[in-house]
Amino acid sequence: MRTGGQPIEALRKGMEYLAGQLGNIEIRGAGTTGSGRQLASVIIGADIVKNEITAHAVAAQNLVPEVKTILEIGGQDSKIIILKNGVVYDFAMNTVCAAGTGSFLDRQASRLNIPIEEFGSYALRSDSPVRIAGRCAVFAESDMIHKQQMGHRVDDIVRGLCQALVRNYLNNLAKGKLIAEPILFQGGVAANVGITAAFEEALGKKVIIPEYYDVMGAYGAALIAKRKMEKSIDTNFKGFDACLRDYSARSRECSGCSNVCEVIELFSNDELLASWGDRCGKWSSRLEGRPLVAR
Amino acid sequence: MKLTFPHLGNAYIAVKALLDELGVDYIIPPFNNKKALEIGIKNSPEFACLPLKINIGNIIQAYREGADTVLITGGCGPCRFGYYCEMEREILQDAGYDIGFITIDAPRGISLKEYFSQLLKITNGINIYKIAKAVKNTTEIAILVDQLEKLTFKMRSIEACRGDTDSVYRDFQQEIRLINGAQSIKKYISQTSQKLTNIRCNTGIKPLKVGIVGEIYTTIDSYTSFNLDARLGNMGVEVDRSVTVSNWVVEHMLKKVFHLPRDLKYAEAAKPYLGAMIGGHAQETIGNSIMYSQKGYDGIVQIYPLTCMPEIVAQSILPAVENDYGIPVLTLIIDEMTGEAGYLTRLEAFVDLLNKRREMAASDR
Numbered sequence: 001m002r003t004g005g006q007p008i009e010a011l012r013k014g015m016e017y018l019a020g021q022l023g024n025i026e027i028r029g030a031g032t033t034g035s036g037r038q039l040a041s042v043i044i045g046a047d048i049v050k051n052e053i054t055a056h057a058v059a060a061q062n063l064v065p066e067v068k069t070i071l072e073i074g075g076q077d078s079k080i081i082i083l084k085n086g087v088v089y090d091f092a093m094n095t096v097c098a099a100g101t102g103s104f105l106d107r108q109a110s111r112l113n114i115p116i117e118e119f120g121s122y123a124l125r126s127d128s129p130v131r132i133a134g135r136c137a138v139f140a141e142s143d144m145i146h147k148q149q150m151g152h153r154v155d156d157i158v159r160g161l162c163q164a165l166v167r168n169y170l171n172n173l174a175k176g177k178l179i180a181e182p183i184l185f186q187g188g189v190a191a192n193v194g195i196t197a198a199f200e201e202a203l204g205k206k207v208i209i210p211e212y213y214d215v216m217g218a219y220g221a222a223l224i225a226k227r228k229m230e231k232s233i234d235t236n237f238k239g240f241d242a243c244l245r246d247y248s249a250r251s252r253e254c255s256g257c258s259n260v261c262e263v264i265e266l267f268s269n270d271e272l273l274a275s276w277g278d279r280c281g282k283w284s285s286r287l288e289g290r291p292l293v294a295r
Numbered sequence: 296m297k298l299t300f301p302h303l304g305n306a307y308i309a310v311k312a313l314l315d316e317l318g319v320d321y322i323i324p325p326f327n328n329k330k331a332l333e334i335g336i337k338n339s340p341e342f343a344c345l346p347l348k349i350n351i352g353n354i355i356q357a358y359r360e361g362a363d364t365v366l367i368t369g370g371c372g373p374c375r376f377g378y379y380c381e382m383e384r385e386i387l388q389d390a391g392y393d394i395g396f397i398t399i400d401a402p403r404g405i406s407l408k409e410y411f412s413q414l415l416k417i418t419n420g421i422n423i424y425k426i427a428k429a430v431k432n433t434t435e436i437a438i439l440v441d442q443l444e445k446l447t448f449k450m451r452s453i454e455a456c457r458g459d460t461d462s463v464y465r466d467f468q469q470e471i472r473l474i475n476g477a478q479s480i481k482k483y484i485s486q487t488s489q490k491l492t493n494i495r496c497n498t499g500i501k502p503l504k505v506g507i508v509g510e511i512y513t514t515i516d517s518y519t520s521f522n523l524d525a526r527l528g529n530m531g532v533e534v535d536r537s538v539t540v541s542n543w544v545v546e547h548m549l550k551k552v553f554h555l556p557r558d559l560k561y562a563e564a565a566k567p568y569l570g571a572m573i574g575g576h577a578q579e580t581i582g583n584s585i586m587y588s589q590k591g592y593d594g595i596v597q598i599y600p601l602t603c604m605p606e607i608v609a610q611s612i613l614p615a616v617e618n619d620y621g622i623p624v625l626t627l628i629i630d631e632m633t634g635e636a637g638y639l640t641r642l643e644a645f646v647d648l649l650n651k652r653r654e655m656a657a658s659d660r
Contacts, residue, residue, distance in 0.1 A: 035636055053644035077637065087655050088648045090623070093637055176614055257465065258326035259518065279522045282458075282465075 012243040019240035030237040031225030045238035055220030068180040073189035075102040100169040123194025126159035134164025162194040186216040299362035301350035304515035309437040316429035324353040327518035345600035346512035364395040374575035432477035437541035451528030452502035455495040502533040506587030510599035537583040575605025588620040601630035
């Protein structure tokens with residue numbers, strides 16, 4: 001599900017849905033991952049909080065133990081993870097451009113008046129793709145409009161876009177890295193058959209899409225939590241009802257030193273639950289039950 | 296005359312000691328922060344590197360507090376930073392700031408006599424003996440501060456209670472600004488170092504070790520690097536950094552001035568990959584990465600500001616080092632557009648990677 005810029009609300013809905021699906025079961029461990037991992041961990045009470053790179057790698061290895069390359073393209077970022085001898089050996093995340101991500105595709109699909117779900121099948125129908133400048137999302141868009149005006153078929157433009165995105169991804173992230181098989185492709189964009197085809201064409205290799213490609217990060221976080229909880233520790237999980245409480249987050253500038261960090265504070269009914277975003281740990285150290293550093 | 300100087304990590308402590316000893320009036324610019332960066336970005340060319348932008352911000356902030364002359368180093372060789380004294384002078388002039396520049400070690404390379412005459416310019420003619428003593432004290436303080444920093448790297452990785460080291464170090468940075476004179480500064484450094492040593496530690500743990508290499512400003516200046524050293528430290532990693540302020544003062548200024556042989560171990564190590572000095576710290580980056588690997592470090596983090604040519608060259612060589620020595624390298628490129636969240640995610644994943652590799656190596660044995 002999409003957060004729509006409202007992560008707490010999305011979390012609440014998600015947890016409600018899960019509670020309805022699962023019925024009355026005992027939760028023995030919980031984990032969070034992704035860019036909202038800290039926020040989510042405070043609200044639900046997570047046992048582990050793991051970055052998405054490690055989570056994706058753990059999930060992929062669990063399904064395909066001999067996996068060597070993981071391509072991951074999500075809504076806002078994309079990454080490549082290289083594994084060697086069963087260990088993450090190298091990874092990269094997009095730094096300079098969002099042209100290779102799901103939100104870019106979303107936007108172009110809506111420009112072309114194609115539902116995003118059908119975007120990929122358009123690409124498969126093309127036999128002479130148009131070359132689209134893919135280095136930058138803004139220029140790709142103007143190039144695409146230009147190609148439309150010239151009278152190119154929509155199918156060919158869509159396939160051209162898929163190729164441009166893959167080219168951008170490989171240039172930005174995979175530069176100098178050995179992409180060996182088995183290759184797993186995960187993240188929301190893996191649903192797009194056009195992109196998968198463009199990857200296979202560019203790499204000249206087969207790309208595997210795991211069944212639950214779109215929740216591999218969550219799956220990985222769950223696996224990591226499970227491993228930790230096997231040592232039979234009590235879970236921090238606060239229960240499905242915890243989300244129903246009233247939460248609000250706000251940010252403020254700390255005036256403790258010249259760094260002027262933006263500290264984010266999470267409240268529930270005026271009670272401060274947690275803070276983060278400070279560089280020195282003065283506020284976030286409260287979060288983990290560590291003694292407060294007096295100043 | 297009221298002097299000021301741009302920030303570079305903790306270099307202000309040594310510079311402050313120098314100016315205290317010489318009896319010169321000065322203003323330390325407010326520490327690097329968003330404000331300094333914003334002012335710098337507004338007044339600098341878009342494609343200049345981050346250090347220049349922050350320098351400009353520092354100088355303008357100090358100017359507003361009453362400084363009228365900038366003390367800066369220059370020099371032939373490092374990278375375009377060697378020319379920043381001139382660049383900054385012209386940028387500030389164009390922007391309408393009436394501020395003078397004194398450059399120690401001018402771009403053409405200078406003799407011992409000239410070196411002291413540069414210093415004499417700021418000292419209202421005090422004698423050469425006193426200047427020599429001030430230079431000696433300054434160098435010693437630069438070394439002490441670097442040793443203190445190194446101690447924080449070690450303590451952070453083994454402290455029993457997260458945040459203890461940060462807390463001591465934070466107090467130090469707040470207080471040291473208010474302490475005047477080389478002797479008092481030395482005394483306060485040694486007190487702080489005692490406090491750090493007294494921090495309760497976890498005994499018997501062997502923290503991961505990571506070497507930080509890259510462009511000098513971004514490796515040394517914590518604000519610019521998003522507190523790279525403390526971040527890693529608080530994840531239980533002991534970091535080290537070969538390029539330091541004192542190392543720069545001793546190797547690049549004093550030894551050059553006195554024509555002493557320099558410590559070139561890094562260049563020797565880098566030789567199979569990069570046989571010549573190509574500017575900046577590229578050769579140091581390669582050489583130090585190799586030396587860290589030989590010393591049994593678990594990983595390397597390279598950090599540099601966007602558009603830094605020497606480090607771009609080094610980055611393209613590092614995969615070969617990574618391969619030959621089997622040591623993981625993470626490269627971080629920063630500028631004012633860098634998002635902190637993605638940066639942190641990468642650091643965390645890198646530490647996971649290093650931990651996992653260590654586990655695997657242990658189970659193989």
